Amino acid sequence: MGQLSDSNLKISQLRSFVAVAQSGNFTVASLDLGLSQSTVSHAIATLEEELGVVLMSRGRHGATLTAIGQEILVDAQHILQLLDSMHQKANRDRGLESGQVRIAAVRSVATHLLPKVIARFRQTFPNITVTITEHPVYTVVEQALSEGQADIGFTILPTTHNLDVWETFRDEFVVLLPPESLTNDAPLTWEHLSNLPMITTPSAPPHRHTRVITEHLEQFGQQLKVAYEVQQDSTVISMVQQGLGAAIMARLAAEPIPPDIQVRSLPVPLERVMAIALPADMLLSRATFAFLNVLKAVFQDMQLMDVPTQRSPGVVSSQRS
Structure with a gap:
């Protein structure tokens, strides 16, 4: 009982371990779980640290279970199955069948x-x-x-x-720049931003983001040089990709961002809560x-x-x- 009570094992660690073991690939497992690859990697590393054994070997071609990893996989799958069974029984008792x-x-x-x-x-x-x-x-x-x-x-x-x-x-507002606008990882300056033609979504109510961005820039004596105003986020992204201007968007709203579009933080960062x-x-x-x-x-x-x-x-x- 001492080992059990002192254990720091987490269900999220077991889910990550089972997902990687079943797919043999950290990238596939992270996509299945809806987590970042670094989060899945960290979960398995901390699980190995907690157990004091190496569960899988990592290589360019994926992840392979060690001998002890194969044994523990069976236990981990059993634990998750038991957990699911517990939830199902509790749900029935609470009337959560519909x-x-x-x-x-x-x-x-x-x-x-x-x-x-x-x-x-x-x-x-x-x-x-x-x-x-x-x-x-x-x-x-x-x-x-x-x-x-x-x-x-x-x-x-x-x-x-x-x-x-x-x-x-919190979700950061990022500046989206046409391909090859800046060299390497050069930061974006207010001077550069002030000279860019901007593509924005509407600023009139009930829209809020453009007004929030405008108010933020005004604190630093900056103004948007609006070239186009469009309704849809996807249209903004396409226009930036075609070199028609830059845009400032919340990162989540901009995803998925095409790889050729350059992404920079504002000179003074801005977030939405x-x-x-x-x-x-x-x-x-x-x-x-x-x-x-x-x-x-x-x-x-x-x-x-x-x-x-x-x-x-x-x-x-x-x-x-």
């Missing part, structure tokens, strides 16, 4: 973050329906929550509606509560957030903006 979770989000969140969460959620709650409604701007996401059209939303702080929110992660939002004082359904717990686990694996601990199906520790 239900619905309604999510409101903008495209970048729906594309790059939610699929990882939903995939993990369905492993444990296959009979709960998850619906995603994509909205063009964050104010519409907040309105959907306030009007009871969604159970969970993703927005940016500060909010424009009365919602229960908590910060999840992403948050999970719920209708104020709402009692969570069991299905919504379960989804939030899975979301918390996935985002922590991705090292994006530290969501406050949920106390009961109807209570959320929150930060009112």
